[in-house]
Amino acid sequence: MSEPGFGVYVHWPFCAAKCPYCDFNSHVRHMGWDEPRFLAAFRREIAHMAGLAPGRTVSSIFIGGGTPSLMLPETVAGILDAIGGCWSVDQGVEVTLEANPTSVEADRFRGYRAAGVNRVSLGVQSLQPDDLARLGRLHTVDEALSAVALAQSIFPRISFDLIYARPGQTPEAWREELGRAIAYGTEHLSLYQLTIEEGTPYYEMHRAGKIRTPDQATARALWDATQETCEAAGLPAYEISNHARAGAESRHNLVYWRYGEYAGVGPGAHGRLVVDGVRRELATERNPELWASAVEADGSGLVMDAGLSQEAQGDEFLVMGLRLKEGIDLARFHRLSGRRIDERRIDDLVMDGMVERLGRDRLRVTPEGFPVLDAVVADLAS
Numbered sequence: 001m002s003e004p005g006f007g008v009y010v011h012w013p014f015c016a017a018k019c020p021y022c023d024f025n026s027h028v029r030h031m032g033w034d035e036p037r038f039l040a041a042f043r044r045e046i047a048h049m050a051g052l053a054p055g056r057t058v059s060s061i062f063i064g065g066g067t068p069s070l071m072l073p074e075t076v077a078g079i080l081d082a083i084g085g086c087w088s089v090d091q092g093v094e095v096t097l098e099a100n101p102t103s104v105e106a107d108r109f110r111g112y113r114a115a116g117v118n119r120v121s122l123g124v125q126s127l128q129p130d131d132l133a134r135l136g137r138l139h140t141v142d143e144a145l146s147a148v149a150l151a152q153s154i155f156p157r158i159s160f161d162l163i164y165a166r167p168g169q170t171p172e173a174w175r176e177e178l179g180r181a182i183a184y185g186t187e188h189l190s191l192y193q194l195t196i197e198e199g200t201p202y203y204e205m206h207r208a209g210k211i212r213t214p215d216q217a218t219a220r221a222l223w224d225a226t227q228e229t230c231e232a233a234g235l236p237a238y239e240i241s242n243h244a245r246a247g248a249e250s251r252h253n254l255v256y257w258r259y260g261e262y263a264g265v266g267p268g269a270h271g272r273l274v275v276d277g278v279r280r281e282l283a284t285e286r287n288p289e290l291w292a293s294a295v296e297a298d299g300s301g302l303v304m305d306a307g308l309s310q311e312a313q314g315d316e317f318l319v320m321g322l323r324l325k326e327g328i329d330l331a332r333f334h335r336l337s338g339r340r341i342d343e344r345r346i347d348d349l350v351m352d353g354m355v356e357r358l359g360r361d362r363l364r365v366t367p368e369g370f371p372v373l374d375a376v377v378a379d380l381a382s
């Protein structure tokens with residue numbers, strides 16, 4: 001398997017409106033924000049992280065959010081310059097920016113490309129007008145499709161996201177919608193089941209019985225429809241929710257799933273850095289203005305910087321690696337965690353068809369096991 005590489009994640013925290021299902025660290029500021037101030041803070045925190053993890057070669061950069069496509073292209077260019085000034089950057093670096101497909105943001109695509117972005121991930125979410133409105137999205141289906149076409153003409157690589165298992169969605173309707181999406185041509189698709197997260201308006205509506213998510217059997221049929229449709233189109237899953245043509249996988253997300261090293265910059269960003277031989281867990285202040293003030297005072301907005309125990313590293317490695325179709329290296333699990341997975345547990349899960357061995361040292365979850373991945377991971381980790 002390839003080395004995970006070293007990634008830099010940059011979190012842009014603002015959105016034009018808050019979607020009712022969203023529990024990401026995203027904030028609405030009707031009076032706008034001080035973009036030069038945030039760029040200066042990004043620069044300082046990038047320098048701080050490079051001080052903790054010097055000498056790395058950056059293989060991927062991911063600017064996520066929030067809605068990074070609300071940023072001016074000059075801000076994106078400033079962030080990328082700062083990264084290039086603090087670390088060496090691999091010649092083939094993947095630079096992804098998340099974008100919402102409204103026409104306003106699409107107008108900025110050329111500027112992002114000139115700044116060095118070579119991959120966009122578009123939050124299309126649905127090709128059904130009613131569902132887009134229910135999801136609180138600000139774009140129309142036509143705008144989304146125009147943005148996809150424009151992005152394809154500007155960026156070497158694009159991905160788009162769709163949400164399924166939406167209230168009332170049938171497997172037949174989803175097959176048709178997904179097929180239509182694939183027909184627009186993409187090398188990478190992120191397909192997430194709608195989840196009801198505590199603290200969101202959807203959570204309250206769900207509790208009040210105002211929205212109903214599919215029952216277990218329908219959710220399973222939607223999952224099967226997803227796998228069959230994508231495989232038939234040459235976009236098999238390489239991770240539980242991500243599908244790609246061979247070679248078009250998200251290199252940045254593979255850093256996480258292969259348990260590599262990455263710096264997290266910006267409000268509420270997380271990182272995993274190896275400092276003096278110890279793998280550390282880092283996280284920054286979530287509130288954007290408090291984060292910027294902390295960076296101005298101390299050089300970073302870190303609110304967490306602690307060494308991870310071997311047990312925690314083992315658990316994280318399982319949680320991340322078993323999402324991948326390529327599975328995990330059992331010898332690396334042993335090196336990280338200092339323990340071995342109980343062979344009898346593995347044998348039981350093999351017998352149940354939930355996992356399979358690939359040679360002596362690799363283990364992966366089967367297509368039957370993926371719909372119950374959390375239970376499989378819990379079983380192996382215990």
Ligand code: SF4
Pocket residue numbers: 014015017018019022023024026065066067100123
């Ligand atoms: S655009 Fe994305 S990050 Fe912003 S509120 Fe909606 S789902 Fe959350």
